[in-house]
Amino acid sequence: MNLTIQVEVNGKKHKSTVEARQLLVYYLRDQLRLTGTHIGCDTSSCGSCTVMIDGMAVKSCTMLAAQADGCAITTIEGLAKKGELHPLQEGFHQEHGLQCGFCTPGMIMTAVDLLSKNPEPTEMDIRHALEGNFCRCTGYHNIVRAVQFASAKMKEMEVASV
Amino acid sequence: MIPSEFDYIKAKSIDEAISLLKDGDAKLLAGGHSLIPAMKLRLNRPTKLIDISRIAEMKGIKQEDGELVIGAMTTHYEIMTNDLIKKHLPILSQAAELIGDVQVRNKGTLGGSLAHADPSADWPASMLVTDAVIVVAGAKGKRAIKAGDFFTGFFMTALEEGEIVTQIRIPLPSANTKSAYVKFMQPASRFAIVGCAVVVTGNGSIDDIKVAFTGVSESAFRDTAVENALKGKKADTETIKNAADQAAEGVSILSDHFAGEEYRKHLAKVYAKRALTEVA
Numbered sequence: 001m002n003l004t005i006q007v008e009v010n011g012k013k014h015k016s017t018v019e020a021r022q023l024l025v026y027y028l029r030d031q032l033r034l035t036g037t038h039i040g041c042d043t044s045s046c047g048s049c050t051v052m053i054d055g056m057a058v059k060s061c062t063m064l065a066a067q068a069d070g071c072a073i074t075t076i077e078g079l080a081k082k083g084e085l086h087p088l089q090e091g092f093h094q095e096h097g098l099q100c101g102f103c104t105p106g107m108i109m110t111a112v113d114l115l116s117k118n119p120e121p122t123e124m125d126i127r128h129a130l131e132g133n134f135c136r137c138t139g140y141h142n143i144v145r146a147v148q149f150a151s152a153k154m155k156e157m158e159v160a161s162v
Numbered sequence: 163m164i165p166s167e168f169d170y171i172k173a174k175s176i177d178e179a180i181s182l183l184k185d186g187d188a189k190l191l192a193g194g195h196s197l198i199p200a201m202k203l204r205l206n207r208p209t210k211l212i213d214i215s216r217i218a219e220m221k222g223i224k225q226e227d228g229e230l231v232i233g234a235m236t237t238h239y240e241i242m243t244n245d246l247i248k249k250h251l252p253i254l255s256q257a258a259e260l261i262g263d264v265q266v267r268n269k270g271t272l273g274g275s276l277a278h279a280d281p282s283a284d285w286p287a288s289m290l291v292t293d294a295v296i297v298v299a300g301a302k303g304k305r306a307i308k309a310g311d312f313f314t315g316f317f318m319t320a321l322e323e324g325e326i327v328t329q330i331r332i333p334l335p336s337a338n339t340k341s342a343y344v345k346f347m348q349p350a351s352r353f354a355i356v357g358c359a360v361v362v363t364g365n366g367s368i369d370d371i372k373v374a375f376t377g378v379s380e381s382a383f384r385d386t387a388v389e390n391a392l393k394g395k396k397a398d399t400e401t402i403k404n405a406a407d408q409a410a411e412g413v414s415i416l417s418d419h420f421a422g423e424e425y426r427k428h429l430a431k432v433y434a435k436r437a438l439t440e441v442a
Contacts, residue, residue, distance in 0.1 A: 001167070001168070001169045001170060003170060019167075020167070020168055020169060020170035020211070021164060021165045021166070021167055021168060023164070023198075023202075026164075042163050042202070043163075043199060043202075044195065044199055044265075044266070045350055045351065047263070047265060050265055056239070056268040056269075057264055057265050057268060058265055058268055058269050059265045059266070059269075062194060062195055062198050062199060062269070063194060063198070063269065064170065064194070064198070064211075066170045066172075066213070067191075067194065067213060067215070069172075110264060110265065113264060113268075114264070129264055131263045131264070131352070132262065132263025132264055132265045132266065133263075
């Protein structure tokens with residue numbers, strides 16, 4: 001069965017035909033060619049497919065494209081604005097929050113969810129928030145530092161803009 | 163992994179969902195965080211999915227008379243952060259925070275979890291100790307099922323064919339009530355290997371106590387031996403230890419590659435003690 005869905009992805013509206021059984025992650029990667037969202041475990045454990053849907057982090061391998069009809073989706077490609085890295089992207093760069101980089105898009109999208117709900121998280125808050133995202137390289141310490149960097153940077157930007 | 167083919171229909175109301183569900187091979191889709199993984203593994207191959215996650219009358223948390231009423235499609239995250247829940251039934255926000263991870267809590271629903279009745283799911287233990295009533299609707303009308311009668315076995319519930327869990331009603335506890343939910347989790351799936359929920363009322367000594375486990379047996383259960391060992395007593399260290407030692411006796415214990423029968427039973431006693439100590 002084919003369905004027509006309307007979604008807004010990274011600010012751009014799309015009207016697409018998808019198969020009912022099409023998973024959101026395949027829609028994003030294969031149909032929209034947004035390959036920054038990765039498929040890791042494919043069993044909703046590893047978090048590398050995390051995207052934001054209406055402001056909430058969701059594992060896109062465990063959701064049908066049809067379920068996203070009418071929603072606003074943000075993927076890793078939608079974070080940088082006018083060539084400027086998002087503070088979280090900058091944090092992962094500055095603090096060496098990645099090695100192979102496979103988990104990074106999902107890690108960053110989950111951290112976006114965290115900082116939107118809790119702009120000044122403690123180290124424990126960060127570790128708790130990232131429980132659904134696996135990294136097999138870094139040992140997580142630099143990932144935590146990257147999120148702390150972003151939290152501080154976003155606060156600084158907010159102060160500067162007042 | 164791709165599920166086998168199915169038709170997808172978004173239901174706009176409970177009545178519409180009930181009438182769509184008359185097709186015997188149809189399945190309800192809530193948050194999808196149990197059903198979609200099962201469909202990807204082709205353990206489940208419904209030919210029709212009825213998406214009920216956006217039915218407005220099945221969402222949200224409100225206070226009605228002496229009860230909190232939680233719509234079945236309310237997410238774990240919404241329960242975890244809701245002020246009415248935090249104020250009146252903090253055990254539910256405590257349990258919600260221990261479910262899966264952020265992404266799962268953002269999408270998974272209370273009603274979906276209850277209907278799925280995974281023996282290792284977190285919610286059933288809290289439902290048993292808070293005297294929750296599960297309201298279901300079907301072609302023959304509505305009925306209310308006590309949590310104690312709802313979980314009937316391994317992935318089994320009292321839901322009949324064509325029925326939908328629509329809301330969960332929980333009486334507001336009295337002022338001198340304390341509660342706790344503690345859990346030993348499978349580190350990858352984060353499901354409960356042992357989850358223990360306790361609700362206790364009393365001043366100084368224990369007037370009433372309810373203790374329930376999830377993850378331990380084929381379905382969540384009240385542990386009356388532990389409860390009876392505490393009723394009318396003062397909750398000192400010795401009494402708690404003696405009561406916790408009686409946990410999970412006389413029930414069949416689950417066993418898997420992560421936690422064998424003996425270890426799981428041991429954990430049940432350890433976590434009963436922790437939960438009881440938290441409310442003492």
